[in-house]
Amino acid sequence: MTTASLKQRRDQALGAGAALFYDQPLNIVRGDGVSLFDADGRRYVDMYNNVPCVGHAHPRVVEAMARQQATLNVHSRYLHEGIVAFAERLVALHGPQIESVVFSCSGTEANENALRLARFATGRRGILCTDATYHGNNDLVGALTGLGGREPAHPDIRAIPFPQTFRPLVPGLSGAALTDAYLERLDGAIASLEASGAGVAALIVCSIFANEGLPDVPPGFMARAAERVRAAGGLVIADEVQAGYGRTGRWWGYDGTGFTPDIVVTGKPMGAGLPLAATAASRDLVETFRRRTRYFNTFASSPLQAAVGMAVLDVIEDEGLIDNAGRVGTMLKTALAGRRSRWDAIGDVRGTGLFIGLEMVDAAGAPDPDLASDVANRLKDRCFLTSNAGAFRNVVKIRPPLVFSQDDAAAFLEAFDAVVADLHG
DSSP states (O other), rough: OOOOHHHHHHHHOTTTTOOOSSSSOOOOOEBBTTTEEEEEETEEEEESSSSSTTTTHHHHHHHHHHHHHOOOOOOOOOOOOHHHHHHHHHTEEEEEEEEOOEEEEHHHHHHHHHHHHHHHSSOEEEEEETOOOOOOOSSSTTTTTTTTTTTOTTTTTTEOOOOSSSOOSTTTTTHHHHHHHHEEEEEHHHHHHHHHOOOOEEEEEETOOOTTTTOOTTHHHHHHHHHHHHTTTOOEEOOOTTTTTTTTSSOOHHHHHHOOOOOEEOOGGGTTTSEEEEEOOOHHHHHHHHHHHOOOOOOSOOHHHHHHHHHHHHHHTTTHHHHHHHHHHHHHHHHHHHHHOOOEEEHHHEEESSOOOEEBBTSSOOHHHHHHHHHHHHHHHHEEEOOOTTTTTTTEOOOOOOOOOOOHHHHHHHHHHHHHHHHHH
């Protein structure tokens, strides 16, 4: 079957408009480590997917999944030591403020549960987010997505400009003065929620502002923002679906951004492909949520989730993948930053660990989303899979599995240089 005919069948079966990457979509049939293979056997290096964080089809994860499914998989209304042990191990990776877990199946669910925890605990409704964020797809969580200059559809939501140094809120400001400028916008959003009667229930952010384009954040912003939110009676939610599980060279993105969350959300990488997400907080917050909702999810808190979740943590620790992410990521980012002097279309190189963004700009320094898309498509043609993202869709997003090696990075740089030569000479 040709790719075109499969695309026709897909449009019929799923409805035209279901998202696909690349101008010429790929028909991927197999994965192994950092490699993906199409129906013709062509190998691609996956530099985008954070779901298989320990690599595609990792044998220890596959074995744990098969063994548990062959033994027992039921809903959460029975005692099962595996579930308890997994929850205990997960909370132990955080500070003492994180004690208990609500498991679910997706980041959307986990973020909605986090917002409900905050609302129940504070008695307030107001939610603060950035103007270029993404936290999920349902009505409440989806209302936070990519607001830009638009008014939020929900009256209890206020969006603030995402903190960045590359295109500062006030041109010419930097350092502490820039931090103060962003905090002033946060103060205004807090005052607006208080004036509306909603009050502040929570600030929710991706700990590294991934969907905003991995900006370098003005110094001290997040710690001071958290102080202001708590002073207004709210809680701080760290969405670690993209930032966590060793992605940045540390267990959690918030460790690098410099703040302590009250609630932590994790998702995609937890199950390496098995639907698994979590909302973690203090026992008091979680038990208040359980009293108010009697929350139940048929497929969450399952023995299968626990077995696979444990296997993923084992692999990350036993194979030293967090150190690998820091070491290889630093090498790759440094090498890419060195290419800015060769091609002025690279406006900035940002990121931490194995999560790097290349901001593409035009001759005037304005965002160039078409160029970023073109670069991603050309890299795909050379068998390296990235995408374009960020607030202006002009950031080439590099986020490979944590098993990505220095040899893989060297091969990518060779392909990137060839793309630059094609485009720039």
